[in-house]
Amino acid sequence: MSQEPLTGTLALTVGYDGAAFAGFARQPGQLTVQGALEDAASTAMRRPVEITGAGRTDAGVHALGQVVSFDLEPAEEPDPHALLRSINGLAGPHIVVAEVRRAPHGFSARFDAVAREYRYRIVPGPVPPVFLSRYSWWIKRSLDLAAMRRAAQTLVGEHDFKSFCVAESAEGKRTMRHIELLEITTERELGEHALSVRIVGNAFLHSMVRVIVGTLVEVGAGRRPDSWVEQVLDARDRSLAGPTAPPEGLTLWHVSYPEEIWL
């Protein structure tokens, strides 16, 4: 009896400091998350590795729980802990593999994801943050949290988010998305006070979270009433929404998969 050759997919949970990278997607001559991970994984696996990421984060955007996957070759059976240590030793100080899991052949970190959670950190008020300066958007005024929360509820559910993405990226594409949760909480991080905008959805359009945050801040700052956000949503026109919030406040926090997928 011959043993079936062992193949499958490895899924790596990855964190990175977005300030160090020219975005997720590999680009020639640039330090990218995909490039750094593929180079480290290729060295560790002693053969070329191509990875797929759950979310193609823009330059400057951070990740705590990005998930990337790559296919194993027949009979490859790396020890997960050894691979984690090896890639962490190779990928440089701004990128960390927190977990290595095994999934069946054909698994894709991108297409098998059932939900993605992003968090956007804002520091409002006259005093700029010290420790959070790399990880937040400082807004020099106070924000009306209640108005922002009312406006946010308009966006929860299944909607056409064409107003809330990079206009060119939406041309001829389906722009319906489902937001499961959009909540705004106050937090203390590294001793500094911040607002955290937490968004969970099935998938996101290009810059969608940052346009949503930029739009909610228009309401929080009192420049627009909270009812304005529904008009923006209905118009399906990017030019009516608020500005795109800067990348340093955004973190891809978590990506969810069907629990039974892990081997």
Next chain:
Amino acid sequence: MSQEPLTGTLALTVGYDGAAFAGFARQPGQLTVQGALEDAASTAMRRPVEITGAGRTDAGVHALGQVVSFDLEPAEEPDPHALLRSINGLAGPHIVVAEVRRAPHGFSARFDAVAREYRYRIVPGPVPPVFLSRYSWWIKRSLDLAAMRRAAQTLVGEHDFKSFCVAESAEGKRTMRHIELLEITTERELGEHALSVRIVGNAFLHSMVRVIVGTLVEVGAGRRPDSWVEQVLDARDRSLAGPTAPPEGLTLWHVSYPEEIWL
């Protein structure tokens, strides 16, 4: 009736990212916290300003609630909010004035302080931190929290901490100090898991918090029993304590003054 000339002292609550500075104390040709604050305050006040700090933090040590003070000259009456904005605009991105308060003539941020709180952040385990890498000590193994907490209790109260400071700094000096509180908690900061060692005391010897943390980690890592810390304390000999924990994990968190001192 002539009005009494208005004099007094300004107390500034200051945060800074220790990685950017060669320590608190002014040194020629080096970027220091004292230098940056004195230069900014001198520009804002249009005359030379010399400041006194509550704690002379070492190179790499952070502060959230450092307090510095400087005397006002007769008839000087700066608007606290304008001064805060002005110094924050001048002092560079790694140092922030969070609050400006007025105290009576003769007040000293150093000598009137009644308690100082430091926090030391440790990330234990095989996965290095991403966002906390600048603000913590990564220890590649797990730590026995219960043993560290037992050992920590030995140090609470009034003791001679000669074993827990830079040996040369203790020569011929009084090394009795009072630790009011020493607690170790688990926290999640920027999404990453950390231990926080929180120490409150009346005053601290040079590197005292870092030697205490380095000693507690010897216990947590299982290299020493928790009873060893009492022997180290009794010996009054720096060479018997653990190593000095690295500066990036340490933050001067808060400095307390008698509440009635503020004008």
